[in-house]
Amino acid sequence: MKTPANWQSVLMHRIADVRSGLSKSSNREGQSVKKPYMRVANVQDGFIDLSEVQEIDVPINQVARFTLMPGDILLIEGNGNPENLGRGCIWGGQIPDCVHQNHVFAVRTLKDAKLLPDFLMLQLQSRRGRNYLLSCAKSSTGLATLNASQLNQFPVHLPPLPEQRKIAEILRTWDEAIEKLTALRSANLSRRIWMRSHLFTGRIRLPGHTGAWREVTLGKVLTEHGLNGAGAEEVFSVSVHKGLINQIEHLGRSFAAADTGHYNRVLPGDIVYTKSPTGEFPLGIIKQSKIAQEVIVSPLYGVFTPATHALGVILDALFESPIAVRNYLHPLVQKGAKNTIAITNRRFLEGKLRLPMDPAEQAAIAEVAITTQAELACIDAEIDALTRQKRGLMQKLLTGEWRVKVETN
Structure with a gap:
């Protein structure tokens, strides 16, 4: 689509200064001074995370070059992850005399450019901006990153x-x-x-x-019914955030075997334990099925019916927490040399929790x-x-x- 008649299309380097940051590993010759600095971890999507701000030695004669100014657009170079390319936000001067690391670009609009930092940031976040950044990403080494030359060639629409x-x-x-x-x-x-x-x-x-509340083993309140698929049920997986979800919807295709008769049947309200490490859940995930119909899951999953539906709800809410899952499973699980999880369904039920009776x-x-x-x-x-x-x-x-x-x- 052509830009409107009174809009211009101008390359970034004509209206903004793209600045690379200070390298932590570079040699510091002469006198230096400690300054707070923005790392990749600080520059999030649309906001600055100031929960942990570190300091870096900056040569005195380079302080002005690397010091951030309110209105600077901070963009990370990607850090190898395509999803992080161009992640960034506008610096508001939250910390005086703050500098930026070499993995974080500072884009500063020129005084006579007639370009608002907010508007430039929006263009970089737009579909056109994202597509441009992705097209520029270096992938020859398997690491998606940007460089200043590529950013300088971004065509900015200028109304x-x-x-x-x-x-x-x-x-x-x-x-x-x-x-x-x-x-x-x-x-x-x-x-x-x-x-x-x-x-x-x-x-x-x-x-x-x-x-009364009592400390009981899960085997007192969960029962492994051992039912298998009848051949007509949909195959489901387990997600950290979505719980039980259709495998095709979750993963894009089915990974089920041709014959699913040996798959575990999951009844509405059942508790399902996956024995696969996932992100914050290195010992597996524990979820209640909120699906109205019966479904089937991999035979590697443990499937258990709670004594009451309400107990299943409580266990599901309790095990939302990675800490709660770890505290319960850690004494029960053995981990193999390749980070595999070794735990039987029977062993899973031997852990104890304090529950209302x-x-x-x-x-x-x-x-x-x-x-x-x-x-x-x-x-x-x-x-x-x-x-x-x-x-x-x-x-x-x-x-x-x-x-x-x-x-x-």
């Missing part, structure tokens, strides 16, 4: 300043809505963490419930867990919808396909 400002304001409205929902999501997750340490341990009791209290606790999970799902759906809306708006507004009305004095 008049009032139009840039209006487009940035419109898209900022979506960002603010997403930020508010993200904060609400964090509050929901914090509440669920509190529930795991208080409500699910009996430290805090729901009003009206005084029944009264079915009424189990149901009440489960209802709280279900409610907070439903709230979280609604928040995630809203964030996803707003993110897709913003992406669509960016495609229209940043190419000039949709024009904005700009007030003239």
Whole structure:
């Protein structure tokens, strides 16, 4: 699509200065001074993470060259991961006299360029910007990275300043809505963490419930029913974030054997234990099936029916936590030389947890867990919808396909 008549298309190096950062390993000759610096870990997608800011020795005669200024666009070179190419945000001067590492570019718009940093950042984040960065990524060594020369050749669409400002304001409205929902999501997750340490341990009791809590083996509350597939069930896998999910939907295709008669059948509400290390869950994942119909999973998975559906809900919510899963499984699992997990289904049931024995209290606790999970799902759906809306708006507004009305004095 052609740019509108009153827009320009200008290469980055004509309107911005792309600055490489300071190398940690370079020799420091002469006097130097310690300065806080931005690493790849600090530069996230749309925000600066200041939870851990380190210092670096900077030669005194190079301090000005590497010092960040408010309005600088920070972009990471990729660090070998294509998904990280061009990840970045705008530096707001959060830390005085801060410099940047060589894996983080600082893009500074020139004073006479008539280009807003916010507008340039939006273009780099847009579909066109992402496609350009991906097309430039070096892959000859198997590591996707960018260099300053490639960034300097990025074609920037340059509408008049009032139009840039209006487009940035419109898209900022979506960002603010997403930020508010993200904060609400964090509050929901914090509440669920509190529930795991208080409500699910009996430290805090729901009003009206005084029944006994006992430390029992999971074998007392879970039963391995041993049912196999009948041949008509769909094959499912287990995801950290989505729980039981259709294997084709999750992985793009089915990895099931031609004959699935020996696969384990999963009933609605069953607890499924995967014996595969995954990300934050090096000893496997424990999830409850929230699927309304019977499905089947790999025979490598353990499948167990809880004494009550509510107990299954409680176990599912408890084992959302990587720490809770590790604490339960670590005494039970043996790890092989190739990081394989050795644990039988019988051994899995030998671990102990402190659980409520009264079915009424189990149901009440489960209802709280279900409610907070439903709230979280609604928040995630809203964030996803707003993110897709913003992406669509960016495609229209940043190419000039949709024009904005700009007030003239």
